[in-house]
Amino acid sequence: MMTNPLLAPITELIDYAAIQADHVEPAITQLLQQARQAVEQIAQQSTPTWESTVPALHLATEQLWRAWTVVGHLDSVINSPALRDAKNQCLPHITEFSTWMGQHQGLYQQYLALSQSPDYAHYNAEQKRTIELALRDFRLGGVELQGQARQRYGEITEQQALASQRFSENVLDSMDQWALYITDASQLAGIPADAQAAFAQAAAADGKPGWKITLKMPSYLPVMQYADNRELRQTLYKAYATIASDQAENTDLDNSDVIEQLLRLRAEKAKLLGYDSFADLRLETRMADNAHQVIDFLNDLARRALPFAQRDLEQLKAHAQQLGIADFQPWDAAYVSEKLRQSQYNYSEDEVKQYFTEPQVLNGLFDVAQRLFGVEFKPATLSVWHPDVKAYEVHNQHQQAIGYLYIDLYARSGKQGGAWVNSERSRRYHPDGLYLPVTYLICNFSAPQDNKPALLTHDDVITLFHESGHALHNLLSTVDEPDVSAFAAVEWDAIELPSQFMENFCWEYPVLKTLSAHVDTQEPLPLALYQKLVAAKNFQSGMQMVRQIEFALFDMLIHHQSRGLTIQEVLETLDQVRNEVAVIIPPAWHRFPHAFSHLFAGGYGAGYYSYKWAEVLSADAYAAFEENATTTADGSRDTLDPATGARFRDEILAVGGVRPAAQSFVAFRGREPSAEALLRHSGLSEDAA
Template sequence: MSHNPLLAPIDAFVDYAAITPEHIEPAITELIAQSRAAVTLAADPACDPDWDNFITPLENASEKLWRAWSVASHLNAVVNTPALREAYNVCLAQVTEFSTWVGLHAGLYAQYQRLRAGPHYRQLTPTRARIVDLALRDFRLSGVELAGAPRARYAQISEQEAQASQKFSENVLDATDNWSLHIEDETRLDGVPADTMQSAHAAAAQKNLPGWLLTLKMPCYLPVMQHAKNRELRETLYRAYATLACEQGDPALDNSKLIEQLLALRAEQAQLLGFPDYATLRLQTRMADNAEQVLNFLRQLAGQAKPYALRDLAQLRQFAKDELALDTLEMWDIPFATERLREARYAYSEEEIKPYFTEAAVFKGLFDVVEKLYDLRIRDADIATWRPDARALQIETAGGKLLGHLFIDLYARNGKQGGAWVDSERNRRKIGDRIQTPIAYLTCNFSAPHGAEPALLTHDDVITLFHESGHALHALLSEVDDPAAAAFASVEWDAIELPSQFMENFCWEWPVVQALSKHVSTGEPLPRSLYDKLLAAKNFQSGMQTVRQIEFSLFDMIIHHQKTGLDIGAVLDTLQQVRQEVAVLFAPSWQRFPHNFSHIFAGGYGAGYYSYKWAEVLSADAYAAFEEGSGAHGDTLNPVIGQRFRKEILAVGGARPAADSFYAFRGRAPSMDALLRHNGMAGPGL
């Protein structure tokens, strides 16, 4: 094969447009061989390990491998095809086997121990000393001290878990992509927003069908659930979404056995390493000390939120009965009734606000916030991406010094995983006197633009974009010279959401909303009267939303806090028990939420979904510092505090424990007070 784009030099841009599925396996195979050779050389006991002759050669080799694998993984997530999926899965087995081999490499572990015990360690910077310490911890958690049959079984578990997680993700994607509802009778779509209708009509036309084609992609599913007056239609879509990838659909896409397999493998993995359960194993690398602390935290928060959630639901039921003639409120009625209540109570609808949030205006407003807070400059970069509608940005200091690049892929489509996320292509690294700048991906699933019209975002979309930009800034504003201490490499998982959730707060500030809104037809910013309604509704049903997140978090923690795996019946029973404890809404018995819970079964959040709420305490308290420094005009865009946040949180990545970084910024330990206040749940309750 001629030039392989995945083997581009680490300091060059990847030519995404030139990558084909046929490039993936040769590149990954070659780079694994190079990395394996580097490990073997570094593990030679004849080498007296110091940073330069031991760590640096390992980083040089592994950096090329993980960059190529990150690119392949990204393409598999955003432009999935059968050929790409096949190539990715072949390499997934190779990458998993290599990673397990490194983690179990007794010779390499011994060299790290020698470095830790020797004179070179005492000469290391605090960041590099931490990298060595964390590497030793991770070796122990990777089974390096196992021997014989347990060691072989651990390697087998690692491979099986990776394959099962990937298959889970594929099943969700395929089940979502395979479902559609063709509608020719326009009256069935009464109430559905015009832009959603337009997209559905275009989807039908693509398949040479008359009428409209509805899908389970969020830009279609959510507006239909919120606005369609046809209750039967809402029920049809809800049932389809609530039973994705389960026994009620295509048997080939049923995730039941994969859930059982993953839970069993994780429990066995923990037992092999000497831990009572998988949750305890995972919490070795988190801010939280143990599962009991997490469970107590979630239940304490539930105790604060549930009275508000019960009030929210009672008000919604009364409204639905009085105004919508819905004597019983089914799950497929909740989004519809909620939107009608919002309109009645606050005299606005999301569809009324959406035309103000044009894509270009939102990005300009986002850039204004980031540039003012952190003294930056953001501009478009002329770099080829994987699709014409993906975008490249260049992040610079105000003086023009390059800090990094960000690739953005915004729109939902077939072959693209749902949700929103940020990942790294390449980390910041100091090489001699030169700084290798980071590159990150930001991926969303928003509605695509129609013809010459710009893409329109909901306010929730705007919040999502700000959230993901916080993750991106964590990677791009790093001042850490060593990749092993980068944010996504070593920040504790339950603190990784701090910068992202922090950024969401600015979406509610009047000066920011003014700057990021521009009506698609008139060009006018969002009127103050409409903003006031939006702000008044900020905590609308926050009680219900909070207990819903707690429900997911408790479910995740409990099923992973078991000595053995669970069969699918026990998994569903656990979910019901959690709902009885904290929920106020109860789904039908046929709902199969776990089968689509990719975060914990395919996204790295197993025994970690609580991180969203844990980090929300940190992010709310961090934002409170900006509120306290807002002055007489209430402007939270304070660049002095912003620079401190950048220095103490964003720039340090994982160079020190997250608790230390928070303390350095806030001057004290975190408090739950700001979170409760921001959610309208301050005080003793109702």
């Protein structure tokens, strides 16, 4: 009989290459049954102890949650109809089990008894925090609900999970189904050669002549930035702006009703738990106190950024006039911006990209992590889900293995867009030994072409460093209790601190020298080109800032409601926000919310402000490295200070969610956070740098 790779013991690594869609339902069914029986036994204890409750509960459920994480991961990186169907078959059962556990009175009473026992005073910080957060989550999971309200909570949770999955599938399918085939080379004028080669390869793979353009970022962005053909830019802009909407070519994938359903369900769930809005409910587990504080925070940033954004737009429109574009439109923005950048700073992103080969960038990233945190990434021969995936065993400064990292960098059909990190298995102490964390780092970069290594834009490099910060947060944990690990317990509006912090090193010349090797000459990035890059660092930073604020305000406003909204009300809210903080207003047919997966298929509903909130923390944290920087032989600033890195590792990364994030920040910085470093780094203050 064939073994099911999803049933591998938690102590073993998953054999990804062996997993088939028909493994999913049998494995999840078996693991659900085992977990339910074990949970019931734990919940019926007469005299609970720490050992008989918390570690026992992990033992009862961790194999199930690990298998389900793997299924969800594969669904996002190698999506297929069979895998999708298998996941969707199991999703209601998983959701029902999760709700059942969260509302289990017996289990709740076990944790309550632990919190009131004489032994509690002798628990360590991790154990106390685990109990504290568990009791909070029981309450937020509806454990106090009775009768019809309790039943309705379970129904809402299941419907939410199914709706989020449908939203995600609609976005993926809408994007994957759209393609533009071109046979006239003149239509591609201005687009870099490597992008055109990728287009030609994509067309050939479909057995068609010419070039194939898709809505995946490595295809979409070169067109929007470089194509001289304005009509082509407009075509792609409209296709991308109407993904999974009523304005798309295929309206069968319209997410309008899904958005309405999710907002209605979220508002109803909040009401059941005694909150005025979904935003109020979500902010119970955040650093921010309430929605008004978040809105005030965002409006204050907007007030500071808007004058810079308006200046950016005026420059853009003036340059568009010089290019012969009299009626500047949103599909001209990226193209004119690139032309303006080249005219102001005398370099193009394509020129810079030639220096960032993927192998060199990865090696440079690993070098930064080693210098800062004493961590080493050793290539490992592990089973992977796709030939593009690279696997590493991660070692600390004492040459001890501390975890595993899988890196999947390239865009492809069947893979969700964007970049993210997820954890297949958390670090956990067990009497039999230490379970090491297993982490995924996923991006969507252009794949290698013509037997040459993949080339990354500087923005790609920043994205990779950003995601590495999330990965390091999981890998460098010294927390023994998984319920207070970084991904389980750090407040959502602080979870971006390590990731945004890592981005800063992408602007330091000593780091960029180690990251770069020209694809043809292997020369590092020249100092003169670096200086142009830095001079342009805050190019249009005002416009970028208000764009993020627009998304965050929109998110908070649609979720700070006592009821769900119609799709018309959603779009009207977005228009209202744009009128207040945006400088580029898109056409009326633009349907940005319909593909906003962060909000409707991810965990960022009522939480998108976290990017700006955490950016205040990350910029201020990086300022500590600036204060301890040294000067290199060529006069550059070297911020890779191992002593400061060790403090950041020990006070921020290693402690996970053992204590509130605000306490961890103060432990590292010695004071409360200040927004001044963010404004300075963004070029939005008098002391800009």
